Amino acid sequence: MEPLNELAFDVVVVGTGVCGALISHKLSQRGVRVLMLEAGPDQRANRIQMAGAYVASANRNLSAPYFDGIVPPDILGPDSSKGYYDQSSVRSEQLQSTFQRTVGGSTWHFLGNMPRFVPSDFELYSRYHKGVDWPISYEVLEPYYTIAEKEIGVAGDHDAWNDYLGAFRSKPYPMHAIWPAYGDKFFDSISGRSYQDESDGSARVVQVLRTPQARNSTIYDGRPACAGNSTCTPICPIQAKYDASVHIKKATATGAHLISSALVKKLEVDPKTGVITHLSVLRYGATAESREESLDISNKTVIIAANAIETPRLLLMSGISKGGVGLHLMDHLQGYALAEASEPIYPFRGPITTSGIDVFRDGKFRSESAAFRISIGNDGWGREGSPAKETWKLLLEDKFGPGLRAAVRDRLTRMHRISFSTEMLPEATNRVELSAKVDAFGLPRPKITFSFPDYNKRAFLHAGRVAEWLYKQTGWTQRPLDKLEPSGAGHIIGTTRMGTASSNSFADSFGAAHEHPNLYVAGPCLFPTAGTANPTLTAVALALRTADRLLQLLVP
Amino acid sequence: MLLTGFSIPVDMHALNLFERIRGGDGQYQAVLDGLLSDQRWGAPLGEEELLELLQASTDRKLLARGLTYLWYTGDLLQWTKLAHDELRPESLLTAATPPDFYAGLMWQAISAHPPALSGGYYGHWHYQPEN
Numbered sequence: 001m002e003p004l005n006e007l008a009f010d011v012v013v014v015g016t017g018v019c020g021a022l023i024s025h026k027l028s029q030r031g032v033r034v035l036m037l038e039a040g041p042d043q044r045a046n047r048i049q050m051a052g053a054y055v056a057s058a059n060r061n062l063s064a065p066y067f068d069g070i071v072p073p074d075i076l077g078p079d080s081s082k083g084y085y086d087q088s089s090v091r092s093e094q095l096q097s098t099f100q101r102t103v104g105g106s107t108w109h110f111l112g113n114m115p116r117f118v119p120s121d122f123e124l125y126s127r128y129h130k131g132v133d134w135p136i137s138y139e140v141l142e143p144y145y146t147i148a149e150k151e152i153g154v155a156g157d158h159d160a161w162n163d164y165l166g167a168f169r170s171k172p173y174p175m176h177a178i179w180p181a182y183g184d185k186f187f188d189s190i191s192g193r194s195y196q197d198e199s200d201g202s203a204r205v206v207q208v209l210r211t212p213q214a215r216n217s218t219i220y221d222g223r224p225a226c227a228g229n230s231t232c233t234p235i236c237p238i239q240a241k242y243d244a245s246v247h248i249k250k251a252t253a254t255g256a257h258l259i260s261s262a263l264v265k266k267l268e269v270d271p272k273t274g275v276i277t278h279l280s281v282l283r284y285g286a287t288a289e290s291r292e293e294s295l296d297i298s299n300k301t302v303i304i305a306a307n308a309i310e311t312p313r314l315l316l317m318s319g320i321s322k323g324g325v326g327l328h329l330m331d332h333l334q335g336y337a338l339a340e341a342s343e344p345i346y347p348f349r350g351p352i353t354t355s356g357i358d359v360f361r362d363g364k365f366r367s368e369s370a371a372f373r374i375s376i377g378n379d380g381w382g383r384e385g386s387p388a389k390e391t392w393k394l395l396l397e398d399k400f401g402p403g404l405r406a407a408v409r410d411r412l413t414r415m416h417r418i419s420f421s422t423e424m425l426p427e428a429t430n431r432v433e434l435s436a437k438v439d440a441f442g443l444p445r446p447k448i449t450f451s452f453p454d455y456n457k458r459a460f461l462h463a464g465r466v467a468e469w470l471y472k473q474t475g476w477t478q479r480p481l482d483k484l485e486p487s488g489a490g491h492i493i494g495t496t497r498m499g500t501a502s503s504n505s506f507a508d509s510f511g512a513a514h515e516h517p518n519l520y521v522a523g524p525c526l527f528p529t530a531g532t533a534n535p536t537l538t539a540v541a542l543a544l545r546t547a548d549r550l551l552q553l554l555v556p
Numbered sequence: 557m558l559l560t561g562f563s564i565p566v567d568m569h570a571l572n573l574f575e576r577i578r579g580g581d582g583q584y585q586a587v588l589d590g591l592l593s594d595q596r597w598g599a600p601l602g603e604e605e606l607l608e609l610l611q612a613s614t615d616r617k618l619l620a621r622g623l624t625y626l627w628y629t630g631d632l633l634q635w636t637k638l639a640h641d642e643l644r645p646e647s648l649l650t651a652a653t654p655p656d657f658y659a660g661l662m663w664q665a666i667s668a669h670p671p672a673l674s675g676g677y678y679g680h681w682h683y684q685p686e687n
Contacts, residue, residue, distance in 0.1 A: 051672040052654035179682040217678070225678040231671045348668035350681025378681065387662050388629040395621045400610070403603050404624065405561025405665050412666040 001283055004295045007257055009035035010554060011301045012279065014264045014314070017105025018536060019522040019543035020305035021247035022151060024256045026547035030555050034256040036248070037281060039306070040101030041071055042260040044245045051229075051237035062109045062234040062490070066102055070285075071261075072440035076101055078309075085309075086435035087448035095450045096488030097331050099307045103260050104245040106307065107536070109234035110490065111352060112214040112241045114154045115373070115533035116145050118165040120362045124529050128367040130455075131425045131529040135500050136509040136542075138167060144541035146171040149212075152242045152540065153220045156212030164209070165362050175217045177210035178226065181378035183345030183416060184208070184355045190473040199365040199462050206470075211356045211375070214242035214536070221246065228350035230379070261285050265292070265443060267302070267318040267519075274516045276302050282441060301518050301550065303511075305543070308525035312432045312495040313446050322515055323506030326433055328426035328494035329448070330530040332373075333456045333486035336419040337467035338381050339476040344413035347380045348387065354378060360420075360466065361532035369458030370422040371532045374466065377417035383487075387412050418470060420463035421489050422456045424530045432495050452486050460484055491535050493524040510549040511542065522546055559624045562661050587615045588623075628665070630656035 011027055013020045016038040024034045043050065043066060050065035057064040063077025077100050078084035087094050099106045119138040124131040146169070149156070156173035163169075180188070191208040215232070216225045226240040236243070252258050261284050268278035277298040284290040304311050312326040357374040365371075380387065390411055399407050424430075435447035461484075471478040499505025502514035511526055513519040522543045524535040531538060594609055610620045658670045667685035669675060 055657045055670065055672055056654050179679040181681050182684055227678060228669075228674045228676050228681045229672050230669070230674065235672075237672050346667055346681075346685055348663075348666065348671075349674070349676070349685070354681075387666070388625075391628050391662055392625060395625055398607055400559050400561075400606055400620065400624060401603065402561040404559075404628075405661075408628070408662060408665045409667075412662075412668075 001285075001291070004035070004259065004262075004281060004293050007035055009033040009257065009300065011035070011303065011550070012037060012295070012297055013303045013305060014279070015039070015105065015304065015306035015310070015523075016103050016244065016248055016258070017305060017307065017523065018107045018152075018244040018247070019539055020303065021104065021244040021251060022540060023303060023305065023522060023543050023547045023550070024251040025247045025254065026544065027550060027554070028251050028254040028256040030551055031255075032551070032554050034251065036251065036256055036258045037262045037264055037279075038101075038103050038258065038260045039263040039310070040076060040103065040260065041068060042103040042258070043068065044103055044248070047235070047239065048237060051231065051235050054231065054235055062098055063100065065235045066100060066108070071101075075440050084439065084445055085448045086437050086445050087450065092452045092485060093450055095329065095331060095448045095492070097490045097492050099309065099492060103248055103258065104243050106490070107243040108245075110536060111233050111534070113353070113375075113534040114149070114152065114156070114212040114214050114537045115358065116161075116167055116212075117531040117533055117538050118167045118361055120166070120366075121529065121531040121533075124366070128364075130366060132499070132504075134509075134528050135498055135505075141538070141541050141545070142168065142170060144544045145537065147544050148537055148540040150174050151247070151544070152214045152537070153216060153223070154212050154214055154537070155217040157210045160207075160209050161212065164358065173212065175220055178213050178215055178217050178351060178354050180210060180354045181347070181350050183341070183347060183378060184376055186341070186345065186474050186476075187355060187376055187470070190470070193473065195466065195469055197363070197365070198465070199369065200363055202363060204359050204363070206357055206359060208355050208376070209358055211354060212537075213351065213354075215351060216240045226351060230348060230350060230352065232352050259283070263441060264306075264314060265317065265441075267314065267320065268294075269318065269320065269516065270298075276516055276519050297518070301520065301554070303520040303522055303546070305522040307523060308492040308495045309432055309446050311521055311523065311525045313434065313444070315496065316432075316434050317444065320516070323502045323513070324428070324497065324504075325506055326495050327428045327431045328497055328528075329430040329432055329450060330424040330426060330491075330493040330527070332421035332489035332491045332530060332534075333424060333452065333460075334419055334421050334489050335460045335463060335484070335486060336382065336384070336417055337464065337471065337481070338384060338479040339416045339418075339471045339474075340479065341414040341416050341474070341476045344409075345416060346413050347378050347415060348412070350378055352377065352379045357470075360463070365462065368455075369462055370424070370456050372420045372422040372459050372463050373532055374463070375419045375421070377419060379417065380412060380415035382417045382419070384417075385415060390415075416476065418467045420460075420467070421491075422459040422463065422486075423532050424493075425453065425455055426494055426497070426529055427451070427453065430494075456486065457484070460486070489534075491524065491530070493527045493530045493535055496521050496525045497528045498526045499528060509542075509545075511546045512549075520546060520550070559620055560627050560661055562627075562664070587613070587619050591616055591619070626656075628660055628662040630658065630660040
């Protein structure tokens with residue numbers, strides 16, 4: 001291992017997920033010397049083997065492809081229901097979303113949906129007296145959205161999305177929209193119908209839109225078009241779906257230095273100036289002994305881009321808590337509805353979802369209940385009925401032979417799912433703290449306090465009514481559900497939010513920490529509210545804006 | 557054909573997996589041999605007759621259900637969880653491999669493909685499958 005202090009750099013980036021990777025690339029491209037530190041291993045060369053490991057794994061969870069037998073599982077990909085998070089045993093009080101510690105971060109296992117936030121997402125308090133406003137508007141962020149879509153490679157329908165819910169688009173998507181799943185046509189046929197929304201008395205035109213996706217609809221940026229492998233989560237075997245290894249490669253090609261298996265344990269702070277002077281870095285590996293190094297960064301800039309659990313955890317372990325570090329933890333709480341289609345719709349082919357309904361992402365009802373986005377599924381009943389599980393049920397009914405084959409076909413080709421993701425509000429009681437329990441490295445585990453708020457419970461009822469209406473329009477048979485239990489969307493948001501001052505936030509709209517002159521944070525941890533769409537694109541747009549600011553400061 | 561609805565040869569690999577999961581020592585080979593040598597296989601069987609043949613012993617039914625599941629899904633590990641109450645496996649095995657999973661008949665039955673092995677072209681999911 002090369003000692004870290006022998007490396008020449010101007011900026012150190014902690015975390016190599018999509019935000020850290022893109023900032024590193026943008027800086028190194030302009031000659032800034034960047035050191036990237038990643039707590040997880042470098043698994044980029046093992047993509048095909050990891051896809052195989054996933055299908056053969058006992059628990060096909062998001063982290064299944066990434067277990068390597070070296071890095072402790074809780075370090076590599078925390079299991080949300082046990083182990084790493086110290087949290088309630090009551091499911092509705094658990095944060096169920098996870099992240100991935102590996103070079104490239106959680107984009108390896110993300111779904112890849114890339115809608116922008118809409119203008120009202122930035123003004124929730126002004127418009128509905130809920131949550132807070134962002135210190136930045138859609139208009140300011142819009143140019144960065146266009147760059148983000150180009151960098152990541154987003155396939156979308158510009159005309160359909162331009163000005164939708166007030167979100168103007170100054171440039172088209174770099175690729176045409178991903179073709180919709182066969183089953184989507186049954187929803188296309190009801191697109192344009194009016195839904196009488198009893199939640200606020202308005203009549204809404206329900207449009208079915210192609211979901212913008214970080215998934216190639218043609219050869220793009222040296223990566224192939226999607227072949228429909230249907231394992232977008234947790235791994236695309238051919239990298240048609242974007243993951244941040246794309247920008248890690250670009251960053252290192254332009255001179256950035258990547259060190260994996262390097263866990264930053266602590267930031268040393270000058271108590272007088274607030275400057276971060278040193279990083280304590282634990283370097284570990286399979287063949288080399290673990291060792292701790294103290295990296296001198298007193299004249300350099302540090303960017304923490306380690307996700308909304310690990311960023312506040314690192315800050316808290318460093319004694320940094322001012323500005324609400326760890327507070328306002330959010331996710332998009334998800335529910336679903338299931339149906340049996342009246343004819344085969346042939347799911348389990350292609351991306352997991354290709355279309356959605358976005359009209360419920362804004363409305364007067366947000367003063368009382370959460371906005372939500374609807375995804376039209378292409379994966380049967382999703383987590384509620386895998387093909388194997390349904391086959392086993394038929395065997396228990398003593399189906400064999402041609403009768404079994406016909407029954408499997410009949411049941412599995414007609415399974416359909418609608419899911420909805422509801423916007424959480426920032427609550428100081430939902431938070432990340434340090435636990436007295438320790439992880440595999442002997443460091444405090446994150447102690448999570450989380451809840452299923454009434455604001456979201458009302459949204460579940462609202463979305464449930466919409467789903468019922470949608471299935472009624474298709475003429476399909478909806479399956480009754482006996483629970484109102486949320487699941488996580490994998491959208492870990494908040495905990496070092498941005499704002500106008502340290503009295504209400506940790507950082508400004510560029511991610512610059514109010515109290516620490518050489519410290520920045522990047523990622524959805526900066527979001528003051530959760531917004532109404534998948535967070536990655538907005539996080540990337542913010543990160544690109546941070547990179548611009550740093551270039552102004554660092555490059556003469 | 558009678559068990560799966562597909563014309564496939566008897567898959568001894570699945571039998572081996574089954575033996576391992578049950579901790580058997582060749583006993584299911586004997587059950588399978590007994591099943592295959594049953595004189596009633598000689599004539600076309602309806603569903604009721606097939607069930608009667610399989611229900612001749614608990615082991616036969618268990619074996620038929622287990623093998624059919626393996627042929628359909630290649631999914632030994634999921635099966636050990638699903639069938640835990642009935643089969644009480646000694647432990648979860650790591651015997652299932654990606655090729656086992658990819659070869660599952662279930663995907664043919666529903667005109668789909670195993671996850672991570674589409675073998676398809678861009679956009680094939682937009683169309684009704686050909687078969």
